[in-house]
Amino acid sequence: MSSGPAPFSEIGRRARDVLAKDYNYDQKITISIPSATGMGLTATGVKRDQIFVGDISTQYKTGRTTVDVKVDTYSNVSTKVTLNEVLSSTKAAFSFNIPDHKSGKLEIHYLHPHAAINSSIGLNPSPFLEISGAIGLKELAVGGEIGFDTASSSFTKYNAGISFNKPDFSAALILTDKGETLKASYVHTINPLSGNEVAAEMIHRFSTYENSFSIGSVHKIDPLTTVKTRFFDNGKISMLCQREWRAKSLVTVSAEYDSKSINSTPKLGLAVALKP
Numbered sequence: 001m002s003s004g005p006a007p008f009s010e011i012g013r014r015a016r017d018v019l020a021k022d023y024n025y026d027q028k029i030t031i032s033i034p035s036a037t038g039m040g041l042t043a044t045g046v047k048r049d050q051i052f053v054g055d056i057s058t059q060y061k062t063g064r065t066t067v068d069v070k071v072d073t074y075s076n077v078s079t080k081v082t083l084n085e086v087l088s089s090t091k092a093a094f095s096f097n098i099p100d101h102k103s104g105k106l107e108i109h110y111l112h113p114h115a116a117i118n119s120s121i122g123l124n125p126s127p128f129l130e131i132s133g134a135i136g137l138k139e140l141a142v143g144g145e146i147g148f149d150t151a152s153s154s155f156t157k158y159n160a161g162i163s164f165n166k167p168d169f170s171a172a173l174i175l176t177d178k179g180e181t182l183k184a185s186y187v188h189t190i191n192p193l194s195g196n197e198v199a200a201e202m203i204h205r206f207s208t209y210e211n212s213f214s215i216g217s218v219h220k221i222d223p224l225t226t227v228k229t230r231f232f233d234n235g236k237i238s239m240l241c242q243r244e245w246r247a248k249s250l251v252t253v254s255a256e257y258d259s260k261s262i263n264s265t266p267k268l269g270l271a272v273a274l275k276p
Helices: 013-020
Strands: 027-033 039-048 051-062 065-072 077-087 090-098 105-112 115-122 128-136 140-149 154-166 169-176 181-191 196-205 210-222 225-232 236-246 249-258 267-274
Touching (some): 013 196
Parallel strands (some): 027 267
Antiparallel strands (some): 039 051, 065 077, 115 128, 128 140, 140 154, 154 169, 169 181, 181 196, 196 210, 210 225, 225 236, 249 267
16 A cells, blocks of 8 residues: 555545444445456445435446446436556546536546645536645645635635544544534544454534534454444434355445434335345
8 A cells, every 4th residue: 555645535534434334224235246357347226215226337447447337227327437547646537427418527636655636627618626635644644625616716615634544543633614614533443353443523513613423333243244333412323234144245234213302213224235
């Protein structure tokens, strides 16, 4: 892994993964079919309430080029072409959606031993511009991001963050929502061999002086079984159990209960990921 900083979007990622990753309260099935020829196929279906939606995506790799195509149940087609090493440590990506003729976008990603820069621009008469960057090292990084809408000549976002990472813990501080919200997160690895972790996040909103927090944990029952728990200050309690019943095939059951709402019905979700 590179010794340089990760992109700005990765600041606080370890804590977010503990607190949010894999929780799902719908019925979801994913089937992935890899191929030795460089083309892979993935089909996903989600039943939410009484509505079923799905998509089929394929990825083709050849040399330095990767092509991703996805078609959903509403006949929308998303395409992304990624070119690696167009310049030293630089990759470019071009994406568009059909039938949205204004969805074209060009992205540039640059990695340096002491910097990571991502930028994108919409390919239309009034493009949306985004740029984010992080400087520092793998252990300590400072970064920010801005978004600018040329149609209204206004900034849509400007955020900043700092992270401190070690193999057994990670701490992050992020100023988001145009400076209106401050998020502090921390994750600690209790047992490096088993991967057991605990994480916490606190959020302060300057405009309303509101504070909220959440804590979560990951427990490896055995090499094939993972249990996650999550508690919010608003009384919501979540739990997840994930089992790898065969190589790279997972069954995940999630549940959430609102302890402060007497008449609330617990949320239940099932996700099955199959990879032959």
